[in-house]
Amino acid sequence: MSVLQFMLQNRGQVFELTLEHLWMVGVSTLYAILVGIPLGILIAHRPVFNKPVLAGANIIQTIPSLALFGFLLPLPWLGERADRLAILALTLYALLPIIRNTYTGIRGIEPAVLEAGRGMGLTEMQLLTQVELPLAVSVILSGVRTAVVISIGLATIAAAIGAGGLGEFIFRGLAMVDNRVIFAGAIPAAALALLADLGMGSLERHLQPR
Amino acid sequence: MTFCPTRPNHPWCPESARRLFGYQVAQSSNEVGELHIVQYAERMQETAPDPAIEFKEVSYAIGGEPLLRSFSLLVHPGEILVLLGRSGSGKTTSLKLINRLVSPSSGEILVHGMPNSQTDLIQLRRGIGYVIQDVGLFPHLTVEKNIALVPRMQGWTAERIRARIQQMLKLVGLSQEMGSRYPHQLSGGQRQRVGVARALAADPEIVLMDEPFGALDPLTRDELQREFLSLQKELRKTVVFVTHDLREAMLMGSRIALLEAGKLVVVLNPREFLHSDDPLASAYVRAFGDGLESIANRGES
Numbered sequence: 001m002s003v004l005q006f007m008l009q010n011r012g013q014v015f016e017l018t019l020e021h022l023w024m025v026g027v028s029t030l031y032a033i034l035v036g037i038p039l040g041i042l043i044a045h046r047p048v049f050n051k052p053v054l055a056g057a058n059i060i061q062t063i064p065s066l067a068l069f070g071f072l073l074p075l076p077w078l079g080e081r082a083d084r085l086a087i088l089a090l091t092l093y094a095l096l097p098i099i100r101n102t103y104t105g106i107r108g109i110e111p112a113v114l115e116a117g118r119g120m121g122l123t124e125m126q127l128l129t130q131v132e133l134p135l136a137v138s139v140i141l142s143g144v145r146t147a148v149v150i151s152i153g154l155a156t157i158a159a160a161i162g163a164g165g166l167g168e169f170i171f172r173g174l175a176m177v178d179n180r181v182i183f184a185g186a187i188p189a190a191a192l193a194l195l196a197d198l199g200m201g202s203l204e205r206h207l208q209p210r
Numbered sequence: 211m212t213f214c215p216t217r218p219n220h221p222w223c224p225e226s227a228r229r230l231f232g233y234q235v236a237q238s239s240n241e242v243g244e245l246h247i248v249q250y251a252e253r254m255q256e257t258a259p260d261p262a263i264e265f266k267e268v269s270y271a272i273g274g275e276p277l278l279r280s281f282s283l284l285v286h287p288g289e290i291l292v293l294l295g296r297s298g299s300g301k302t303t304s305l306k307l308i309n310r311l312v313s314p315s316s317g318e319i320l321v322h323g324m325p326n327s328q329t330d331l332i333q334l335r336r337g338i339g340y341v342i343q344d345v346g347l348f349p350h351l352t353v354e355k356n357i358a359l360v361p362r363m364q365g366w367t368a369e370r371i372r373a374r375i376q377q378m379l380k381l382v383g384l385s386q387e388m389g390s391r392y393p394h395q396l397s398g399g400q401r402q403r404v405g406v407a408r409a410l411a412a413d414p415e416i417v418l419m420d421e422p423f424g425a426l427d428p429l430t431r432d433e434l435q436r437e438f439l440s441l442q443k444e445l446r447k448t449v450v451f452v453t454h455d456l457r458e459a460m461l462m463g464s465r466i467a468l469l470e471a472g473k474l475v476v477v478l479n480p481r482e483f484l485h486s487d488d489p490l491a492s493a494y495v496r497a498f499g500d501g502l503e504s505i506a507n508r509g510e511s
Contacts, residue, residue: 116346119309119418120360120408121335134350 003183010184014169018188021165024083024158025151025192028090032147036095037140040102041128050103057096065089065154069161086158086165093154094147101143105136138208145200152193156185166192260323262287262416262448263308268317270303270472277303278472280317287415290442290449292463294456294494299469301452305418308450309338321416336360339409339417339447343424345401347393353379353404354389360412378407383437399430406438410445420452435461456498460484460505468494480506 007014043050063071072078072085079085109132117127133140159167169185263285270278278300285291293301306312307319310326318325326334347356357378358371366374379386382403393401402422409417423431435458442449451462459466460480468475468483468491476488483491484506495502 110344110346110349112342112344112346113348114346115311116340116342116405117348119311119335119338119340119342121332121337121363122359123332126363131348131350 003180003187006180007184007187014184014188017164017166017168017185018192020083021152021155021167021189021192024086024090024155024163024165025148028087028151028155029094029144029148031087031091032094032098033144035091036098036143036147037102039095040099040140041106041132043099044103044106044132053099054096054103057099060092061096065093065157066160068092069158073161082158082161082163085161086155086163089158090151090155094151097143097146097150098140099143101146102136102140105139105143106132108139109135138204141200141204141207145197145204148196148200149193152189152196156189260287261285261320262322263450264320264323265304265307266318266320268304268307268314268319270300270307270312271315276472278307278314281472281474283467283474283477285448285450286464287448288446289464290451290462292459292466293450293452293469294454294459294463294466295469296454298471300472301454301469302420304469305420305450305452308416308418309335309340336364336412337414337416339412339414341402341405341409341417341419341422343421345393345405347401347404347408349393351392352389353384353391353393353396356393356404357389357408357411359408364412374411378411381410381441382407397430398426399434402426402434406434410447414447416448416450418450421454422451423458424453424455431458438462456494457502457505460502 039053043053060068068089069085072089075085077084078088113131113135114127117131122130155165156167156170158165159171166185166189170182170189173179173181173183173185261284263283265281265283268278268281269276281300281304283291283304293304295301303312307314308321308326310331313327318327320326321329321334321338347353348359351359354375357375361371361374375389376386379389384400384403384407388396388400388404393404396404402425405422409419423434426434439462451459453459453462460483463480465477465479466483467477468488470490475490476483476486478486478491484495484502486492486495
């Protein structure tokens, strides 16, 4: 029985696990955007916070994902449900590219544009919303894109703590020493990553300031 | 006669004495002997109006290094005051002190008679046009939107803004189709025209220009200088203009303030500057050589 046949036979489960996977990645990316973009804006404007924030996000990246899932397990409330844990861990991993790109995008704006804006009497808030963010949006999006692609891969490991997602197939396949089962999780995960990359890429080009 | 200073209406007080003490004599014949008493100080103001901008003993230092040292200067309404000096002389800093892009270490700057540290920062800046060498047009906004920015923030109606955009494009010699273009689709000269239009859009009384034509090729620069001068004849803005080019200073300036190492050296009109005894001023004149005379004279006419 080939991989495709196996996937077709279990299409209900493939579909369900894909949705679970997307849910984890989507929610964690949303949280990472909500936290990461403000942090990126903060460090672009207040250089004092630059080092600690980026160092923190970097350190998180160095923790092996399996270990991070394990570390979070004993936490109250979070530990009760595996998907909460998985979402928290994925959020933490997604922070670095989003923070860094927000910072880079804002710092990359031509100083003359900002000086003209200030000189014309834009408040700092207007400067941020009407000049800095629109000009940095494509760089920020490319950070989000990186974060999403990484998350889709990482989310497969969440199955190790029972959070579900396409990793279920992979871990089951490993235990059964059955490559078809492993592929049934790996192929959709790879396809998701590719699609997300393409979609975000075109969105990025669309929003590119001139 | 002795009553005159206090009682100018007294019949014994001769007209000449009334004038002497600063009272105006009525011109109309049906009000014989009646005086419109105008205080002397008030009359003096007509001849020397309030300065639009005043630097009072301003010093500015950054990291312990003084960039401007007890700098005092008056800018009169309707004039183009040129700040001339080499790079690092403090001319750009003085300009930025006016719209508070930087704040002085000591001293104060009065704008329309008010210390600019006490006026609302945002309103202060919106009331002052600002043009810089690198133009600083917003690359993500069309020409129209760049021009409309300050009026929009000041809450003008859409109709008034649209009319103003058309008026401004015409004023700086750009066709209406240019309005929908993006800055990257314009030439350097066109971009700086938009920069000027944007600075003038909300009709500020004061315009600050920091080497606005410095990055342009000589022909375009010449064109824009002349066009700005004829514009200025109409608009009568108070302009503070920074340059290191004496030719430009001679052409544009009603008066030239020469700066060196953070100090004001002299303030002279272009003709005086040409014949100044000041060693630095004459060094400038020597460095720029022939042809200044005709520029200075053209500026006068």
